[in-house]
Amino acid sequence: MVSVSSPDAPEPTPRRRIRKRRIASLGILVAALGTIGTLYAGLAPSGSAASNSDPSIARGRQLFLQGCASCHGLNAQGGVRAPSLIGVGAAAVDFRVGTGRMPLQQHGPEAPRKRPVYNNAQIQLLAGYVASLGAGPAIPTNLNYQSADVAFGGSLFRTNCAQCHNFAGSGGALTYGKYAPSLSEATPKQIYEAMITGPENMPVFGDKEITPAQKLAIISYIRTIKTEPNPGGAGLGRVGPVTETAVAWLVGIGALVIVTMWIGSRA
Ligand code: HEC
Numbered sequence: 551m552v553s554v555s556s557p558d559a560p561e562p563t564p565r566r567r568i569r570k571r572r573i574a575s576l577g578i579l580v581a582a583l584g585t586i587g588t589l590y591a592g593l594a595p596s597g598s599a600a601s602n603s604d605p606s607i608a609r610g611r612q613l614f615l616q617g618c619a620s621c622h623g624l625n626a627q628g629g630v631r632a633p634s635l636i637g638v639g640a641a642a643v644d645f646r647v648g649t650g651r652m653p654l655q656q657h658g659p660e661a662p663r664k665r666p667v668y669n670n671a672q673i674q675l676l677a678g679y680v681a682s683l684g685a686g687p688a689i690p691t692n693l694n695y696q697s698a699d700v701a702f703g704g705s706l707f708r709t710n711c712a713q714c715h716n717f718a719g720s721g722g723a724l725t726y727g728k729y730a731p732s733l734s735e736a737t738p739k740q741i742y743e744a745m746i747t748g749p750e751n752m753p754v755f756g757d758k759e760i761t762p763a764q765k766l767a768i769i770s771y772i773r774t775i776k777t778e779p780n781p782g783g784a785g786l787g788r789v790g791p792v793t794e795t796a797v798a799w800l801v802g803i804g805a806l807v808i809v810t811m812w813i814g815s816r817a
């Protein structure tokens with residue numbers, strides 16, 4: 551073999567070679583341990599330390615184990631009966647439990663609004679426990695919707711919400727037995743929570759689509775259609791006198807046509 555290295559460079563002795571190899575394997579070991587440590591820090595549930603120390607989260611977990619875990623799993627991880635609640639946030643729990651939709655009593659196309667099973671303090675505990683499992687939308691506070699622009703809210707409502715909830719917020723049918731409910735019972739907080747959590751078929755309206763100020767305007771509009779006195783008569787979605795005339799016209803003329811045909815057939 552023709553050697554290119556200079557003849558006076560010393561050949562590495564066997565002992566030196568062994569030491570080099572030891573240093574190399576030590577380096578690999580340290581790198582591997584470092585990677586494992588970083589991966590663990592990234593993947594380990596970060597809320598576990600807090601849930602052990604905070605007593606209100608432990609109480610929330612207790613309520614959860616009694617009332618929710620049978621469907622949502624012992625650690626809210628979800629299962630065949632219900633989805634995971636990790637990362638849904640406190641607002642989703644406050645909305646679902648505060649409107650009585652949860653705990654679910656019967657599986658069906660819609661989880662309807664019911665009388666709430668839990669009181670407000672218990673709902674806060676449940677929400678705190680679920681929020682400790684992963685970050686999600688928080689329960690909104692200080693909703694100063696009274697000073698918001700009602701007319702602006704009305705136009706936002708007509709472009710974003712009326713296609714499902716109807717112009718008067720009285721609700722409407724969706725596909726496969728689902729429906730968008732009437733908004734007459736929802737509190738301002740629940741309206742805000744519905745927008746930021748998007749229950750079931752309802753889309754989530756993030757702060758980029760509808761800013762917090764616009765959400766308050768929508769709430770103020772929904773509150774006015776709730777409190778505006780109903781002029782009476784059969785509710786036709788309260789779209790105004792035009793529909794009422796149209797219905798009177800169609801039904802009236804229809805009846806006349808049928809009577810005329812009946813007379814004609816006898817003659
Ligand atoms: C009988 C089974 C059942 C029980 C008990 C139950 N849930 Fe649910 N839950 C469901 C199902 C099914 C869904 C999904 C359907 C839906 O969104 O309505 C759901 C959805 C939810 C959601 C919405 C999740 C999301 O992705 O936004 C929340 C929050 C929730 N449940 C909280 C609770 C809490 C808190 C309790 C206990 C007080 C509870 N649930 C008890 C079956 C159940």
Ligand code: HEC
Binds near residue numbers: 733742744
């Ligand atoms: C694609 C149809 C759809 C659109 C658009 C929609 N929603 Fe909904 N909404 C629903 C459905 C379906 C539910 C029932 C969810 C459930 O039962 O969990 C609902 C529930 C609600 C509730 C809860 C009512 C109650 O009494 O519990 C409120 C409040 C609400 N929506 C407000 C809004 C607002 C405000 C907008 C517009 C920014 C909007 N929704 C847009 C379908 C829709």
